[in-house]
Amino acid sequence: MHSILSRRKVLSSAAAAAGAFAAGAPARAETHPSPDPDADAVLARMTNLSERGLSLPLKSRHLVMLATLSAIGLPEHVESAVKAALEGGLAPAEVKEAIYQTTPYVGFARVSSVLKSANKALLEKGVRLPLPSEGTVTNDTRFSEGFRVQSGIFGDAIRRMHETAPESQKALLVRDLTGWCFGDYYTRKALNLRERELITFASIVALGGCEAQVRAHVNGNVAVGAVKQNLIDALEVGLPFLGFPRTLNALAVVNDVLKD
Structure with a gap:
């Protein structure tokens, strides 16, 4: 019986810590026992x-x-x-x-x-x-700043992609890929x-x-x-x-x- 109780105590402590994702994060007391210890x-x-x-x-x-x-x-x-x-x-x-x-x-x-x-x-x-x-960007600068960052990572391939993208696909491959993925996000601080x-x-x-x-x-x-x-x-x-x-x-x- 003692070994069963000890095992339950260990599992209860582990359950309290589950999801902590941290080195040395403190375990939190469970209000109710976990159904899946x-x-x-x-x-x-x-x-x-x-x-x-x-x-x-x-x-x-x-x-x-x-x-x-x-x-x-x-x-x-x-x-x-x-x-x-x-x-x-x-x-x-x-x-x-x-x-x-x-x-x-x-x-x-x-x-x-x-x-x-x-x-x-x-x-x-x-x-x-x-x-x-x-x-850090405005609506007027998000594309140019996005191109700067994108090209800095992936090189001249980005310029070539912009030049060779079919006209019907440029909204996706040029405007949004450069302006949204890179201009709106990679240029942010923090x-x-x-x-x-x-x-x-x-x-x-x-x-x-x-x-x-x-x-x-x-x-x-x-x-x-x-x-x-x-x-x-x-x-x-x-x-x-x-x-x-x-x-x-x-x-x-x-x-x-x-x-x-």
Whole structure:
């Protein structure tokens, strides 16, 4: 009987910590016992960011987790991840920008579904909303600034794409890809270019079936200073929510692009 009670106590503690996504995040007391303590214990172990993705700074691990959860669209887990990120030292603006950065890749629907939970977590942590704007462009400059950043990452291929895109497709391939993805997001403050490109990689991986875009952003990450192990470790951070098929598909792309 003593061993059964001890096991239940351990599982209850793990359940309280599940979803914390933080190195040393304090466990929170459960008002009601979890109906799934075994599952919660595994989740707590698999999302302990002090033991996963170790080539990445802890801040980047939190950014990858926020991006993965936002891209999949998991509001309850985003709420826990936001609190853990704040406890881990991220500024509120960094947390918000991690979620915003996923938008042009996963769409407004998924991002809107998690922002309410993120805002709830921020408010519970005493953060006043709305935060000051991190935007740096206007409607008149978003395209030119987006082109500057996009070309800085992907080189002359962007100019060639603009020149060769069929006229009927330029609204998508030129105006929106450059103006929205890069002009509206990559130019924002609070996160640097390397962090934003890592978030983009994590977001696209989370969608699944986007190997061509994963390939492009493997190269993009390298262009802004990442190394192969950083991308492998980003996959390790996201694995508990991605599952193995999506993770291994993305890993195959990383290995193909960045051969040892």
